[in-house]
Amino acid sequence: MYIGIDIGTSEVKALLLGPDQRVIGSAGSALSVSRPQPGHSEQDPAEWWIATQAALASLRAAHSLEYAATEAIGLSGQMHGAVLLDDQDRVLRPAILWNDTRCATECSEMMAELPALSELGGSLAMPGFTAPKLRWVARHEPEVFQRVAKVLLPKDHVRLMLTGEHVSDLSDASGTLWLDVRRRDWSDELLALTGLTRAHMPRLVEGSEAGGRLKADVAQALGLRPGTVVAGGAGDNAASAVGMGAVQPGQGFLSLGTSGVLFVVTPDYQPNAASATHAFCHAVPGRWHQMSVMLSAASALQWVADLLGAANAGEVAARAASLTAGEREAAPLFLPYLGGERTPHNDAKVRGSFHGLDFDTNAARLGYAVMEGVSFGLLDGLAALNAAGSSVSRLSLVGGGARSAFWAQMLASALDVEIVTHSGSAVGGALGAARLGALAAGRSLDEMCQAPPIDATYLPDPSERALLQHRHAQFRSLYRRP
Secondary structure, X not given: OEEEEEEOOOEEEEEEEOOOOOEEEEEEEEOOOEOOOOOOOEEOHHHHHHHHHHHHHHHHHHOHHHHHOOOEEEEEEOOXXXXXXXXXXXXXXXXXXXXXXXXXXXXXXXXXXXXXXXXXHOOOOOOOOHHHHHHHHHHHOHHHHOOOOEEEOHHHHHHHHHHOXXXXXXXXXXXXXXXXXXXXEEOHHHHHOOOOOHHHOOEEEOOOOEEEEOOHHHHHHHOOOOOOEEEOOEEHHHHXXXXXXXXXXXXXXXXXXXXXXXXXXXXXXXXXXXXXOEEEEOOOOOOEEEEEEEOOOHHHHHHHHHHHOOOOHHHHHHHHHOOOHHHHHOOOEEEOOEOXXXXXXXXXXXXXXXXXXXXXXXXXXXHHHHHHHHHHHHHXXXXXXXXXXXXXXXXXXXXXXXXXXXXXXXXXXXXXXXEEEEOOHHHHHHHHHHHHHXXXXXXXXHHXXXXXXXXXXXXXXXXXXXXXXXXXXXXXXXXXXX
């Protein structure tokens, strides 16, 4: 048996995986986010550990025999968060999270001071990343910064609780802007930008390698075996890829959740930072991945559903699906930049808009415009990945948006790729973490990292693709950088 623990932003999930890859059960425990000032987003790391214990306790209560037979644990988690520890491993301040935007000035300074930053780190400096957060702390909370002995990522703080060790994996470490992603090692040049050294960093391991062993007292409290191996694990997207079986070059997935993520596995390091893509290490050795990220995806459909007074986003999607081809062509165009955009524009100030509204515009056409606009944003992201050398012909669709067959078909036609959906994708990160635990315990990559069964397949439709290509050209003409 293998346990996967996913440290999310809103919840900690725990999943129990059998040796035959059957999911025995899963459990979750909710988390809260603090926003002490506009643009700030923080969590107390103690909450992650409390929620982890609660989720494991629920798993243990529901599946006691299988749980007790656990051979390995894997970890997944929200990326970029900064956990600051003193020399006694005491938390110095609340963790600054991935969606915190306070350090835009520090990002600009870092890019100006080290033009090679994006080539080394695989991405432009953005406020979500870890390194600029530390530069902000050094400037605004110098008394805290002076006491920093170690910086950990969220899942790695949970690892510290489990094993007593400071360890991170390469996929999660890629999101710090301190890693030389090509060399898969810490970069002294990048660390120097924030006044830190390798001594402040955790030890690095591959996600499929052992990253510590369960302490005896913790094992006893959790009802597990002392010395149980804890895998290096992965950042949430890389873990989801492992859960979806995307570990070979050319494999990938599309996550249509609050944000939209395109993830493609590459055989080597292929950055394209100019278009705001990310090139990171994958969670398995000898593999990298590219990501494009748009900030508003399924959340945009929920937004318009709320505006229209619909019962839920699914109702709006169903209305949109009822439109004829002619009605779709007459629908307004929607720029999905409700909270700024990352790939390909890297424009925090751009905002969303409808274009071409008229007296025939109704709820169905507005819903269609939003779904289409998000699809076009993802198409722009795919183009940025292709420009850096990615090639993909099939994408697994995961996230809340995967529930709409109409949207899945639209994405297949817009992106000109085969789209497949699977059951159980909601626990992708925890499933990937459990699989990494199995790899750390000696199971093979080919054995453990198969794609889950396909529920449905969507192929590009030539007539729909022709319509979307025409409208995408109009969509692209509407964006203007300030």
